[in-house]
Amino acid sequence: MERGLARNVVRCLIAAALGVALLASALAPTPTALPSVSLGQVGIYRLEIALLIFYGSLLLITPAFSGLAWGRLPIEVSTRGAKFAEEADRPGVLAEAKLEELEHTTKALTEGLADANVELEELRSAAMGDVRQPGVGWQP
Amino acid sequence: MTEREQREIARQVAEGSDVFDFDRALKLVQRRPADAEKILRMRETSKRSREEFARARERRRIALRELL
Numbered sequence: 288m289e290r291g292l293a294r295n296v297v298r299c300l301i302a303a304a305l306g307v308a309l310l311a312s313a314l315a316p317t318p319t320a321l322p323s324v325s326l327g328q329v330g331i332y333r334l335e336i337a338l339l340i341f342y343g344s345l346l347l348i349t350p351a352f353s354g355l356a357w358g359r360l361p362i363e364v365s366t367r368g369a370k371f372a373e374e375a376d377r378p379g380v381l382a383e384a385k386l387e388e389l390e391h392t393t394k395a396l397t398e399g400l401a402d403a404n405v406e407l408e409e410l411r412s413a414a415m416g417d418v419r420q421p422g423v424g425w426q427p
Numbered sequence: 428m429t430e431r432e433q434r435e436i437a438r439q440v441a442e443g444s445d446v447f448d449f450d451r452a453l454k455l456v457q458r459r460p461a462d463a464e465k466i467l468r469m470r471e472t473s474k475r476s477r478e479e480f481a482r483a484r485e486r487r488r489i490a491l492r493e494l495l
Contacts (some may be wrong), residue, residue, distance in 0.1 A: 293484075309439060336467070362491070379484045379487060379488075380484075383480060383481075383484065384478065384479075390473050390477075393469075394444075394470070394473070395445060395446060397465075397466060397469060398444055398445070398446035398447060398466060399446050401455055401459065401462040401463070401465075401466060402446050402447065402455065403444075404458060404459060404462065405451070405454050405455050405458050405462075408458050408459070409454075409458075
């Protein structure tokens, strides 16, 4: 399935899941004794129903859709979406880039330090030379 | 260390360095040969670590593919 088409299908499915969740929360009958998780408030009870149905549908829709559309299942489904094997390698790539940057900095610092040490030695020997060889006009 | 050896080490130090050109590297080798060798050793270690990291990443990628 094409990427653009897939995105549009996902948008439609999410909109449908949201619609169903909102509709179900609005139409759900309110029990006389509300569960303790809703803190005795009808509004929270309806919100919880909407969340339950919405995320429940996402958990069902996500693997079903990717399995049917691309023939592959996600390795992880969370509230932030689905993670696939190709994307799972991304932290490795990022870590490699960071390591390279760090390595470059360390190398530059080490070489800079060595260079500074050479310069210091040059200055030191120049200063020693100045002491041993008095300048013009020097009177003993 | 002969002058030829010094020049060879200086060439290696200057190669791929943002800090040293050949003349500075030669000065480093002449004045602080231990530092020059340390720089070369560090580069070698970095190279090996990079290769090991790439191999580990490849193994991880294959393992992930096999998992699915």
